[in-house]
Amino acid sequence: MTCWVVLGLPEDADKRSIKRQYASLLKQHRPDEDPEGFQRLREAYEQALEWADWQQDVAVDEEQPAPIELPLMELPTPRQAPTGPSPSQRLAAQCLEAIDATNLASRLTQARLYACEREFEHGLLEFCLAQEDTYDLAEAAIAQLHWLTPWQREDLPSAATEQLRGRLMDLAWSRLTGAWHDSQRFLDVARQLDASPWLQTLDARQWLNRCLAMALLQAPTWSEQLFDAICAQQGWKQTGHHSPCPEPWWSQLLARSHCATFLAQQARLTQFFDSSESQASRMLFGSLDEDARVRLSMTFSAADWDACDTLYRTVQLRYPQILHEKPQLSPDNWRALRRQPPILAVPLAILGTSICMSWLYEYRLGGSFYTSVIDMLLRALLLGVVGWGLHAVCKKLSRKAWRLDDWINVRYGRWLSLRRPSPLPIRENLWVALLGGLIYVAGGLPGAATYFAILGVLGALSRRAPFERGKSILTRLYDRVPGDVLIGLFLGMLVPMVLLGNTWANGVYLGKNEGLQVWPQRICAARESTASPCPAGLSATQWQAFKEPQVNQP
Structure with missing residues (x-):
């Protein structure tokens, strides 16, 4: 595969077309995302530039007139070209001595006066790549010399500029990670990066958004104020369905933000004692030792334990990452403290x-x-x-x-x-x-x-299992039925039972012919004041027989 096939250009393309096509294809084969594609593109780009230079030299030679034949004569031996640095390079080296971000502007003006600006810029690029801590100097050079922008010098080696871009990205990431524990410092670094000239292109803005999102996600501590400030700076929470923060980092940031808000709410609830939710928050999220947890469990009601179960299910379903960060939320640490004394x-x-x-x-x-x-x-x-x-x-x-x-x-x-x-x-x-x-x-x-x-x-x-099921039913009934209804049911059952017990206690068994006799015997039994008592021991036929009323009987 030739370099022209990789670049998608004809073989007679000039250097300007080659550079434009390379800049366009570089967006598709970034060094951090597709290193093999970038290496192939880079080699094709360099080969095409060499081929274009050779074609230009050949064209110049062809345009020259044919040489005139002159008689042979001895010519003096040409002097060898000097192998040391040129005067412009020596002047540029003098301008680069003890250079830093503060004196770059004056040194650049001096190089322009000496007519060695090109050599100065090349030497400055090599100096930035050779030294370790040159972020401020590179930032100043980018601002004044327009490096890594569409307006940089065409004769700068592209490999060196890409290496500088990678070095700046690594330094920017290290500065962000070094400011994890200081929210204000992190925000200042983010603002400086947002204003950097080499991060103003579309690809650079996408890299910056991804870098900030990853730094926030990997930070050991979360600050909701810092997250809101970065969102306002980068426009992450803009209206619409698309956010400049790429996925999946944006979804992970929102999840961590919601998790932090939930933890802050639980921390506030641990300061109160007025509800079952606050008691559950103190048990699961409070900073209590083992003795305090046991003593707290002794004051819990059934509603408090139900609130603990509800809170744990919420964490398990919505914020599972909290379970790894806080092992004390495991049910084995608090459900064993719940006692179920016999109710009945x-x-x-x-x-x-x-x-x-x-x-x-x-x-x-x-x-x-x-x-x-x-x-x-x-x-x-x-x-x-x-x-x-x-x-x-x-x-x-x-x-x-x-x-x-x-x-x-x-x-x-x-x-x-x-x-x-x-x-x-x-x-x-x-x-x-x-x-x-x-x-x-x-x-x-x-x-x-x-x-x-x-x-x-x-x-x-x-x-036995049936007894446990019955006990659980009674427990749920006791928890859900209002107290006045239970009192009414108890009294409604107690009063009929007392009346029935009284009837059973006062009941006496009747003997033979007591209370169930036919009417003559009942009438005779009622005449206790008569002179002749009722006859006893009569048969049923005698009692049923018709008798004439006696005279002188009342």
């Missing part, structure tokens, strides 16, 4: 114990039914208040000794309770046992036996 076990045990004590110590000894029921309800209420107080004391105690509580639960929890999962001994078992001891003191062995028997049966049933 202790109240049912207290109610059963109160019923047993009312039956044994009041109703069987001659007490009325209504009196026994009222005493039963008052006794259950009193035991419930005592149990609530014991639970509050044990809960506060478990905050201080939660490590001991956890250790006992791990070692001996399965032996201390039949319920599964096993409850915490100090926080959930101690107050239940203390309440059983008070019941034994007040109601004796039958009351304590009834109390612990109900707890044991319900604890054994908790190991």
Whole structure:
């Protein structure tokens, strides 16, 4: 494949056409994106320039007249051309001594006075490529000599200018990454790059947008103010569906911006204590140690734990990168702190114990039914208040000794309770046992036996799946049904049960011929004030037989 095929030009193309075609094709084969294509294009470009120079020299030779034949004569031996630098190069070298960005303008004026501007510019380009830290000098040269722009000198070596472009890109990237921890410095560097003359072409602007986006994405810390300032400077948030910031970096920047806004919102919520959302933010995003997290979990309600689940699902679906940045959000770190104490076990045990004590110590000894029921309800209420107080004391105690509580639960929890999962001994078992001891003191062995028997049966049933499903249904019902509705249901069931119990307690079995006899016997039984009592032991035929009314009988 010849150089003309690569460039897409005829073989008689001049140098101007070759340079224009090279500049056009360079946009398609950039060094950072297609190094092989760029190398092939570069070699074809240099070969075409050499061929154009050769064609121009041949054309000049052909235009010269034929030489006149002269008689041979001895000519003096020509002197060899000097091998050292020319006077213009020596003057340019003097102008380049101790040059920097501040004195470039004066040195350039001096070179123009000495008529060595071309040599000065070539030497300055070589100096910028040879030295490491020459970004400011190269920027000043670009501003005054129009390097890397359409107005640069045509005789500058293109390979050197492309090398300079790559060097400037590397220096610009290093300056941006060096300003990661200082938002104002980063913004100043971005503004300087945006105003640089060598970054004003379309390809250069695209590179700058991509470079700024990658620098923001790779920054160890995120600043929303810096992101908004860069967007305003580069016009990234302009109206319409197209943003100057190329994809996929723009989408990633928006995702990181939304993530930063979400984290800032959670940080604000951790300062409040007035809602379940703030409690969930403190648990998942607060800077709490293990002791503080455990103590915080002891104050959580069911709504607070539901808010934690909702917050974790939001992070998992919308901001999965936070899960890698904050490993404390793992459910294993906070769901294990949630305890689900039995909702109905202790109240049912207290109610059963109160019923047993009312039956044994009041109703069987001659007490009325209504009196026994009222005493039963008052006794259950009193035991419930005592149990609530014991639970509050044990809960506060478990905050201080939660490590001991956890250790006992791990070692001996399965032996201390039949319920599964096993409850915490100090926080959930101690107050239940203390309440059983008070019941034994007040109601004796039958009351304590009834109390612990109900707890044991319900604890054994908790190991079965149907019981767990029923408990979950009751738990959801308790959480979703309003409290006044539950109280109404309880009273609506309690009053009919009391009335039915009273009817059953006062009912007496009737003997033979009591209350179900035919009307003659009922009439006779009603005449208690008569002189002759009703006959007894008569057969049904005798009772049904017709009798004449006796005289002198009232």
